[in-house]
Amino acid sequence: MVRTMLTAAFAAAVTLTPVQAQDLGDVVGGIARQYLQQEQDRAAYAQAQSADTRAAYQTYLRQFPNGAYAAQARDRIQRLGGGTPATAPANPTNTDTAGLTREQRLQIQRQLNGLGYSTNGADGNFGPGxxxxxxxxxxxxxxxxxxxxxxAQANEILRGTGGTAATPSAPAPSVGAAGAEADLGLGREQRRAxxxxxxxxxxxxxGVDGIFGQGTRNAIAAWQRANDQEATGYLTAAQYDRLIAR
Known part of the structure; x- marks a missing residue:
């Protein structure tokens, strides 16, 4: 249904004036974002169903507390003999950002993206993504x-980027290798490659799962050392191109 709507909208855009096309483009973008969210919801629930454990359904609910399959997940948790977990508040108190500069928040977002945990953008604001x-x-x-x-957790992430510890008076950290890799904007399929x-x-x-965990970081560093390059565990654009080449 959504794919059909997208196809029709793009076809219509060809015959519209620039202003009309821009308006339609906004509509199409909204539909695409909604479709992507629905697909992420569906994939997360399918993963929970595959494992069929309380922990798996609880993980799904933490990611999508109001998802399309939330009721089924809660029902399955009950059937497996456990209560429904308390979900995080929709608008958590941002006390964890009080001692962070904007550059440090950007560094944390870049590092999370580099590790395969998508923040849906890196703008220095800790939103739902x-x-x-x-x-x-x-x-x-x-x-x-x-x-x-x-x-302590903020510092753990920042140290992984070569950043400065999180303190109220801390200077803005340098981008470092992790930030440079995050700027490549690698998607999950690219990380799998x-x-x-x-x-x-x-x-x-x-594992080849599209998530750059410690095993992948160690493998990147080992490959870098074997090729006489600085073993940072993070990729440059040139290194990415070499690794995906067959």
Missing amino acids: TRRAIGLWQRDRNYAQTGSLTT VQAGLTRRGFDTR
């Missing part, structure tokens, strides 16, 4: 999945 990314990052490190960073390229060359990434 960033909160969701933080929650997933916390989950994968066995932290409480709150969507808000403690000072990198992991596949490393694996073909004998550098084990511990």
Whole structure:
């Protein structure tokens, strides 16, 4: 249905005046964003169904507390013998940003994107996309999945970018290798291609899942050392091009 609407809208745009086309473009963009969100919701629930555990359905609900499948997920949790988890508030108190400069918040978003946790943009504002990314990052490190960073967690992320620790008077950090990689804007399929390229060359990434976890970072660093380059664990544009080439 959505694909049909998009196709019709694009076809109509060809015959419209520039102003009309711009208006229609805004509509098409909105439809595309809605479709993408629906697809992410569907994929997350399918993943939960595949695992069919309380933890998997709880993870889905944390990502999509009001998703299309939220009722089914809660019902399945009950059937599996567990209560529905408390979900994070829709507008969490941003106490975790009080001691961060805008550049540090940008660094955190870039690092999360570089690790495969999409923040839906890097603008220095911790909106719902960033909160969701933080929650997933916390989950994968066995932290409480709150969507808000403690000072120690903010520092952990910043140190991964070569940034400065989070303190009220801290100077803005340099972009560093992680920020440069984040600026490449690699999508999940592109990250999978990198992991596949490393694996073909004998550098084990511990999976080809499109998420740059510690296994992938170690593999990138090992490949960089083997090619007489600085072993940062983060890719430059030239290194990305080399790795995806067959």
